Amino acid sequence: MPEVTKEVLDLSAYKGVWVFLEQVGGEAAPVSWELLGVGRKLAQDLGVELGGALLGYGVEHLAQEAFAHGADIVYLMDDPILKNYRTDPYARGMINLIRKHRPEIVLMGATTLGRDLSGVVATELETGLTADCTMLEIDPEKKLLKQTRPAFGGNIMATILTKDRRPQMATVRPRVMPMPARISGRTGRLVKEELGVQEEDVLTKVLELVKEPGKAVYLDKAEIIVSGGRGLGEKANFALIEELAQALGGTVGASRAAVEAGWISADHQVGQTGTTVRPKIYFAIGISGAIQHLVGMQTSDVIVAINKDPDAAIFKVATYGIVGDLMKIVPALTREFKKRLGTTGA
Amino acid sequence: MHAVVFVKQVPDSTEVRIDPRTNTLMREGVPSIINPYDAHAVEEAVRLKERFGGKVTVISMGPPQAREVLKRSISFGADVGVLVTDRAFGGSDTLATSYILSQALRKVAEQEPVDIVLAGKQAIDGDTAQVGPGIATRMGWPQLTYVMNIISVDPDKREIVVERKLEGGKEIVKARLPVLLTVEKGINELRYATFPNLLRAARYEVTMWGKDQLAVDPGKIGLKGSPTTVGRIFPPPPREGGEKLPGGDDNPDQVAALLADLLIKRNLIADR
Numbered sequence: 001m002p003e004v005t006k007e008v009l010d011l012s013a014y015k016g017v018w019v020f021l022e023q024v025g026g027e028a029a030p031v032s033w034e035l036l037g038v039g040r041k042l043a044q045d046l047g048v049e050l051g052g053a054l055l056g057y058g059v060e061h062l063a064q065e066a067f068a069h070g071a072d073i074v075y076l077m078d079d080p081i082l083k084n085y086r087t088d089p090y091a092r093g094m095i096n097l098i099r100k101h102r103p104e105i106v107l108m109g110a111t112t113l114g115r116d117l118s119g120v121v122a123t124e125l126e127t128g129l130t131a132d133c134t135m136l137e138i139d140p141e142k143k144l145l146k147q148t149r150p151a152f153g154g155n156i157m158a159t160i161l162t163k164d165r166r167p168q169m170a171t172v173r174p175r176v177m178p179m180p181a182r183i184s185g186r187t188g189r190l191v192k193e194e195l196g197v198q199e200e201d202v203l204t205k206v207l208e209l210v211k212e213p214g215k216a217v218y219l220d221k222a223e224i225i226v227s228g229g230r231g232l233g234e235k236a237n238f239a240l241i242e243e244l245a246q247a248l249g250g251t252v253g254a255s256r257a258a259v260e261a262g263w264i265s266a267d268h269q270v271g272q273t274g275t276t277v278r279p280k281i282y283f284a285i286g287i288s289g290a291i292q293h294l295v296g297m298q299t300s301d302v303i304v305a306i307n308k309d310p311d312a313a314i315f316k317v318a319t320y321g322i323v324g325d326l327m328k329i330v331p332a333l334t335r336e337f338k339k340r341l342g343t344t345g346a
Numbered sequence: 347m348h349a350v351v352f353v354k355q356v357p358d359s360t361e362v363r364i365d366p367r368t369n370t371l372m373r374e375g376v377p378s379i380i381n382p383y384d385a386h387a388v389e390e391a392v393r394l395k396e397r398f399g400g401k402v403t404v405i406s407m408g409p410p411q412a413r414e415v416l417k418r419s420i421s422f423g424a425d426v427g428v429l430v431t432d433r434a435f436g437g438s439d440t441l442a443t444s445y446i447l448s449q450a451l452r453k454v455a456e457q458e459p460v461d462i463v464l465a466g467k468q469a470i471d472g473d474t475a476q477v478g479p480g481i482a483t484r485m486g487w488p489q490l491t492y493v494m495n496i497i498s499v500d501p502d503k504r505e506i507v508v509e510r511k512l513e514g515g516k517e518i519v520k521a522r523l524p525v526l527l528t529v530e531k532g533i534n535e536l537r538y539a540t541f542p543n544l545l546r547a548a549r550y551e552v553t554m555w556g557k558d559q560l561a562v563d564p565g566k567i568g569l570k571g572s573p574t575t576v577g578r579i580f581p582p583p584p585r586e587g588g589e590k591l592p593g594g595d596d597n598p599d600q601v602a603a604l605l606a607d608l609l610i611k612r613n614l615i616a617d618r
Contacts, residue, residue: 005377007473084517087489090364112512116491119479123444128573130473146577156577203488207507208518224615248615266531280614302614304605315590318607322601324594332598333605339607341615
């Protein structure tokens with residue numbers, strides 16, 4: 001039978017903003033620093049300290065980096081059991097840290113690791129968790145965290161509140177928040193904690209880690225992205241996108257419609273269910289601009305949209321819009337960029 | 347081997363549009379489908395049954411019409427379909443949903459022990475990826491998310507080895523049974539339903555469980571059991587729209603040259 005008793009939370013006992021500092025093999029995920037950037041602002045608005053939770057093995061050097069990116073305190077759990085990420089020991093470590101130090105807000109990256117971990121931690125603590133936030137602010141009166149995310153397949157924005165449970169937990173995708181400036185020499189307090197988990201108690205073992213640098217599509221690191229959508233009409237026309245990307249030295253992206261039509265593999269997908277990108281130039285070709293797509297690319301420096309429908313939503317976010325038949329315009333662009341940039345496209 | 351699969355009925359969200367005048371969702375006439383990732387979870391469970399024998403139970407939560415996704419799962423080859431449905435469950439967020447579904451899983455496991463639980467890596471309407479981990483946590487079972495391939499299952503040693511997708515790579519992980527897996531689409535290819543299964547699905551009566559059939563704490567379900575609340579819904583903030591470049595269809599070369607000039611002037615690409 002489920003337990004019926006429930007403690008009434010003393011909300012004022014929870015203080016401080018925390019960021020889970022994600023790292024793999026001692027190398028920090030950039031989203032950790034991005035979260036410290038937005039966390040700094042939240043901590044300032046609340047008048048509290050910004051903490052970082054750092055779990056791993058041989059990762060103490062990252063504490064200094066966390067201070068340089070805005071953390072006031074780093075809570076460190078350094079233990080051989082934490083060498084490779086596994087849900088169970090990481091979750092137990094985070095839960096113990098949160099129960100002991102009681103932060104009011106905990107932010108994590110919406111990476112595969114962060115999504116795997118955050119759901120467990122929030123469930124165990126029986127608190128609210130809002131995934132894939134694109135905006136985080138403090139309500140000036142109620143001092144609550146306003147967690148804004150795309151909802152209903154990304155067609156509308158919703159602001160979510162966790163009113164009477166703590167901590168208020170949210171995940172944010174990489175590259176959604178800007179990278180804060182690194183202030184070298186900035187210092188903070190390091191608090192070391194014991195993990196307190198025995199290897200025998202962990203029900204999973206990592207047998208092998210395989211890096212596939214050549215295979216993965218690094219959309220999130222690309223400086224130029226050329227994306228195609230439903231307007232291409234058929235799979236064969238995706239070659240136009242590939243040719244333009246090649247002429248520009250860019251990476252090929254796609255809308256969900258193009259991926260679901262089977263024209264290109266899912267690792268090229270930009271948008272809420274795909275990758276969030278922030279390139280210098282983003283080409284949206286034959287993409288109407290459903291919000292699901294827009295939330296994944298609207299922070300690009302320059303957006304070029306090509307669409308035959310002059311009223312397409314994509315033109316509302318485009319820096320430069322070209323209305324017309326992509327079958328004529330895209331080859332012309334490829335020719336022009338080959339000529340101007342001296343690329344052969346071979 | 348007893349596999350339990352969690353599936354969700356979702357609107358085919360690629361079809362959802364916003365009314366530009368009222369900024370509200372136009373959901374009328376939008377077809378409901380089985381969450382695409384969950385379809386692959388059902389397929390994987392059926393393949394396990396084909397290899398090891400046993401049974402596939404599929405559970406969904408939603409309004410009565412969500413029984414359609416269970417019938418669809420039966421057509422894929424599942425044996426039992428259970429719909430968890432009650433007005434009292436309405437408004438449940440991911441925490442309350444994982445609680446209700448874990449109570450349904452306990453009830454299923456009481457009747458026949460469960461070896462493997464499967465679900466899609468996320469649902470395409472909410473994209474939260476939270477309910478799977480929530481269920482595993484409440485059961486105290488290990489979870490393996492983003493599974494691309496089940497390498498081996500040893501029912502006697504109670505062990506499973508899978509390949510998980512990571513950022514820029516993958517890992518091979520071993521876990522103890524019972525276990526919960528969330529799966530990627532690439533884990534298998536969906537097959538066409540066989541005629542006998544289609545016939546069975548058409549005639550299948552889905553089992554319905556409400557709050558009275560499940561041992562649920564009323565304080566942990568629905569709006570009351572949900573720590574998150576929706577404060578405000580609004581259309582996304584518009585980004586500053588820019589300029590439309592002249593030319594287009596009539597003179598594609600002209601517009602191409604103009605765009606190249608603009609990008610070079612902004613130092614975004616380098617002229618030869």
